[in-house]
Amino acid sequence: MSRVRVLVGTRKGAFILTADGTRERWDVSGPHFGGWEIYHLKGSPADPNRLYGSQSSSWFGQVIQRSSDGGKTWETVGNKFLYDGPTGTHQWYDGTPHPWEFARVWHLEPSPSDPDMVYAGVEDAALFRTTDGGQTWQELPGLRTHESGRLWQPGAGGMCLHTILLDPAQPGRIFIAISAAGVFRTDDGGKTWRPMNRGLRSEQIPNPTAEVGHCVHRIAGHRSRPGVLFMQKHWDVMRSDDAGESWREVSGNLPTDFGFPIDVHAHEPETIYVVPIKSDSEHYPPDGKLRVYRSRTGGNEWEALTKGLPQRDCYVNVLRDAMSIDALDPCGVYFGTTGGQVYASPDAGNTWRPIVEHLPAVVSVEVQTLP
């Protein structure tokens, strides 16, 4: 029977949750790296026991951890993230030029075919890659040195490159997203990049339809439909049917279109999930009700999924990397909250229950489907 392994990054360590394919009984291991912020953990699709973790702290900086046995044991690997060449400046919060400064790794995206190749999205925004299992990291500087880079500015959480999508159909095509610059795409493996933000509208910036400057929170796609992308922007849920060339809003009947994560059903490429959050100044669900919203039509028409989720007095947030979907049938949907709960649905969102309840604030959730 297949198994699932859920990798949970929190403000104070990593946790690994495992279950068989019924997803009823869960074992919890951790905390790993207790006391450190774990922004992201992710496994290699090519070797599921190869895991990578981003461990950081305001005191001690960035550490990268690697496991070759599914998280039972870990070893530190390289943590030297040096920008390639002159760093230049981006905009600071007050609009003045500010030099690029490395702060942390937000997201690790292993190659689908090579366990030793991993992309890392970092703050201040740049894309790095390792081809030796994390021992050394090289920047792909074409992104940071894009002519628009001097106009990028940090969101409240820092100027982070938080999303990396490797196109499953077109080698060399990568989508990334930066808060607050927007979506960029390369078709040549990272040498050159183009902003892909046409159709986005953000009232919080001087020109609401500017080419860059949008606070994109997350993008997601389905591997069977590589040209179709879904986006949770700061406000607005968007979709693109032309590989990011243009976007249109699909917020439809959502109670609020602010939020952080967005993800796609494992087997239905038009079924998507978001977690509406009341506003950017009130980072909790509307009306104290934690509801996942599902659209089976690729957006616009949404249904609230509430069975098993708290429907009163709930004021947690769900962060951008804290939702994941397994590949079983029916697929399981998982998300973690800033209140330390990880909820799972073994039936594509119809019913939910917490599989662990009292962790530190959850930053990231990734699920692996194992043979």
Added chain:
Amino acid sequence: MIVRVVLPPHLRTLAHVSGEVKLEVAGRVTQRSVLDALEARYPMLHGTIRDQATQQRRAFLRIFACEEDVSHEAPDAPLPQAIATGAEPLLIVGAMAGG
């Protein structure tokens, strides 16, 4: 010279050591030579005390020697004789946090 260094708890965990560490330091005993020896012996500590790009001490760490804060001394300034001889340990201390 054998120099004794006391690491903050999180770095002891990261380096898989308990208690203080003893380091062979060649030449003059300075903050830089001690940290170089520490990172050579425990490569996982690279970047955790000094920034990888600038080699500046990380802002939330301080370095104490013989009950003095030497954090702002020049990195190549000699440390006190008691540190150089191993009579006293060099303390690497994390800023206190919490309410």
